Amino acid sequence: MARIMSGVQPTGNLHIGNYLGALVNWVRMQQQFDAFYCIVDLHALTQRPEPLALQRAVREVAIGVLASGVDPERATLFVQSHVPQHSELGWILTCMTQLGDLNRMTQFKDKSAAQPENINAGLFTYPILQTADIVLYRADRVPVGEDQEQHLELARETVRRFNGIYGETFPEPQVVRSEAPRVMGLDGETKMSKSRNNEIGLFETADETMAKLRAAKTDPARLRKSDKGTPEVCNIFKYHGFFTGQAQRDEIAAGCRSATLGCVDCKKMLAANLEQVKGPIRERGAALRADPARLDEILAAGAAKARAEAEKTMALVRSRIGLRAP
Numbered sequence: 110m111a112r113i114m115s116g117v118q119p120t121g122n123l124h125i126g127n128y129l130g131a132l133v134n135w136v137r138m139q140q141q142f143d144a145f146y147c148i149v150d151l152h153a154l155t156q157r158p159e160p161l162a163l164q165r166a167v168r169e170v171a172i173g174v175l176a177s178g179v180d181p182e183r184a185t186l187f188v189q190s191h192v193p194q195h196s197e198l199g200w201i202l203t204c205m206t207q208l209g210d211l212n213r214m215t216q217f218k219d220k221s222a223a224q225p226e227n228i229n230a231g232l233f234t235y236p237i238l239q240t241a242d243i244v245l246y247r248a249d250r251v252p253v254g255e256d257q258e259q260h261l262e263l264a265r266e267t268v269r270r271f272n273g274i275y276g277e278t279f280p281e282p283q284v285v286r287s288e289a290p291r292v293m294g295l296d297g298e299t300k301m302s303k304s305r306n307n308e309i310g311l312f313e314t315a316d317e318t319m320a321k322l323r324a325a326k327t328d329p330a331r332l333r334k335s336d337k338g339t340p341e342v343c344n345i346f347k348y349h350g351f352f353t354g355q356a357q358r359d360e361i362a363a364g365c366r367s368a369t370l371g372c373v374d375c376k377k378m379l380a381a382n383l384e385q386v387k388g389p390i391r392e393r394g395a396a397l398r399a400d401p402a403r404l405d406e407i408l409a410a411g412a413a414k415a416r417a418e419a420e421k422t423m424a425l426v427r428s429r430i431g432l433r434a435p
């Protein structure tokens with residue numbers, strides 16, 4: 110069975126961008142692949158979180174992943190820092206990666222701009238640890254959103270360099286593209302992000318979502334209800350593309366063009382359709398939150414399996430590079 114590996118950062122509340130861009134694929138792919146899914150808390154340190162907030166976020170993200178349908182009986186779900194081999198391989202691959210290649214990474218520029226007071230070296234070397242996350246499990250495929258594709262290209266480059274120097278050790282990981290590679294935030298300007306305050310949270314109630322939608326931008330040409338709109342330029346209509354069936358979408362588009370449907374009604378319809386997806390996730394999340402021992406068990410079992418796999422890879426890597434006798 111081919112293997113897939115993917116990660117999510119515990120940097121805040123999961124949102125529908127994470128859900129559509131990653132989790133939907135995670136749930137689908139656990140049926141066909143040997144899946145390793147990781148909550149990458151070491152990566153989250155680049156944002157210097159409060160210790161207790163980090164611990165809470167790790168648990169909440171794990172709950173979000175499970176509530177979205179990842180089945181711990183099928184997939185291996187674990188926390189990155191519970192498997193120390195990630196850091197060990199991260200350092201080894203740091204010595205394999207060229208500064209010039211890292212300099213081209215656009216996410217470093219975006220993340221540095223977002224936290225100018227803390228441009229730490231971890232932000233710069235982030236894609237190397239990400240490469241270690243993937244190749245430690247010798248994963249063939251990696252489902253990611255568009256924002257991560259450049260990092261995956263760098264990972265492939267690093268694998269080629271390592272294999273070229275030390276002999277075939279890791280498979281070259283292939284990107285699995287999502288059907289929603291870049292879900293925009295409620296501002297309509299930047300991608301939906303946990304840390305940009307522009308998200309529709311996966312665990313939000315219907316009322317909380319509607320309150321956010323009320324304030325969200327629509328077609329700027331529709332200042333009054335009687336103004337005719339163009340659905341294709343409206344961010345809210347884009348969300349309908351993910352959560353609303355074709356027949357209702359056609360109705361909304363026609364109503365917007367003829368000004369027979371106002372933006373608030375269009376938003377209410379979206380909130381109702383979002384609730385069809387989020388409601389059951391919220392319920393499963395509440396059940397998981399009520400049983401913390403069960404979550405501990407799932408994460409401990411996942412870490413044990415991940416450590417065993419990671420150690421097999423590291424034994425080979427250490428001998429290949431001369432840290433141990435072959």
Ligand code: AQP
Binds near residue numbers: 116118120254255293
């Ligand atoms: N807006 C998005 N549209 C589609 N896919 C997305 N992903 C994230 N945002 C979107 C995908 O979700 C997975 C997990 O992402 P992550 O937590 O590792 O980090 P990120 O991409 O940096 O996500 P955020 O929400 O923007 O986090 P912060 O604010 O902490 O930086 C990845 O597969 C990602 O592609």
